[in-house]
Amino acid sequence: MKTNLHYIIVSIALIFTCFLTSANNVTKNKEKFVVVLDAGHGGGDSGNLGSGYKESEIALKIVLTVGKKLEENDDIKVIYTRKEDKFVTLRGRAKIANDAGADLFVSIHCNAHNSSAHGTETFVLGLHANQRNFEIAKKENEVIFLEADYEKHYEGFDPNSPESMIGITLMQEEYLEQSIRLARLVEDSFKDKRKRNSRGVKQAGFWVLHNTYMPSILIETGFLTYKKEGAYLNSRNGQTKMSSSIIEAILAYKKNLDQNVGENIYEEMPSVVSTETKQKALLYDNITFKVQISAGPRDLEPKSYNFNGLSDISKEKVGNLYKYYHGNTSDLNEIRRLEANAKQKGYPTSFVVAFKDGEQINLSEALKTSAN
Structure with a gap:
């Protein structure tokens, strides 16, 4: 418990340093809307292998499809945490987004469970509402153990401890509303446009979301352990359709943001309420x-x-x-x-x-x- 309290204190102290660092980065990219796309896992970390499909490969293919389409927009800059089958640390992924002064961080994964569970889930950072959400976050966070010096870079953080999650929710609170907005757009597109089974927008303690200082989401595109869904996600058709929903959601989010805080000039209009x-x-x-x-x-x-x-x-x-x-x-x-x-x-x-x-x-x- 002492270690967990130490981690929370360190997290609070880092908040102020990170605010200053990322504030400088944001100003560098004002001319373009910067989206960082993160394909989960990679290299020696294949992710889950449900039904014989490889999560790291599927996530990368979806990311590259999303990125290619977004890059067709002159006012959007896309940055990838990886574009090939290589291992990137959680802290490395977060650093890429922070150094870019990104406007959005979107991490893409595939789910797994020892049941007939199936459907999409999009996560924002928060305390776990239930044991299932904790287990999903725990699975993704345990990748830190693949790093030889993880004790140094993730001091006091234990993916197996619910208490450790308290500290990592602090930083993302200011972005929570926008993260939820984007997550809802993603899930609505999965459900309404692609007719997928949406399990909704959820909160859980993902380390990579905690350490990114911008609206951030983690998308679980489906369960590879559910045979029919695994085959769909492993197919070109499935990957194209899932990518389309993510693209639509990001563009809709950006449009909404532009309308709300854009620099468009409007004529004065009379009050709508007499x-x-x-x-x-x-x-x-x-x-x-x-x-x-x-x-x-x-x-x-x-x-x-x-x-x-x-x-x-x-x-x-x-x-x-x-x-x-x-x-x-x-x-x-x-x-x-x-x-x-x-x-x-x-x-x-x-x-x-x-x-x-x-x-x-x-x-x-x-x-x-x-x-x-």
Whole structure:
């Protein structure tokens, strides 16, 4: 337990150093949207061999297909952690993404289980909701044991210990919302476009996701141990279709990000809610409500022409992200009106946040206070 606590303390200390390092990297690639594609395993680490299929080979073929298509976009830069059958350490994969100042990190794998389990799963970093998620993360994290000096580079981290996972969830918290958004786009495309069995978006403690300082996901494209699914993933047709879903999701995510924090210029538009329909003020003492309309790595002037004509824009830098808000009021009814206004002006994922004494608090906590 002492070792695990030491690892958590070290992780917290590293947060501040990593923020500074990656902040410098992000500014170097503003002209292009940088996607790092990570084919799981490789070289002496073949991954799982369910039904005789090789995870490392299938993951690489999918990655190369995804990358080739993305590279057709002039405003996207693709970086690979590997383009051939070679072993890359977990820390090496993370370093590639961090050094590139990447906007996204997408790691691709194939699943395995000693049952008839089948279907896709896309993971973001978080504490395990159940033992099954822990086992998946444990399997992927145990690759560190293939490194001769793993004790030096992963000091105090034990893939077999649930306690060790607590420390590794800290760093990715600021990117969690965006990671979930991308993961949901991936799973929805698998299910709706490719008609695959989607097991959903999940959270688990993958070391490689923890150490990447940008929105990051790990895709389990299916179970090689399920014979029918293994054959599908090992086929050119299956790999092409799974690649198509991942491509569609990344492009949709980027489009959404561009729309939310892009530098497009819009004409001023009248408010969509008439002042005649305003409800009576519902004021909360010492609480400030805002509508969070977007978040991303780009530093924009809080002007209406950058945000579809919305006025009263403010921003806050949190780590490497800039969060953009619309409105500033203690009136709950007014902030709900502003939220509806933001959604009608092109920000469908906007939501209300609450602050007390300058610090963000849970909205539910804010609403427990007395209203006037």
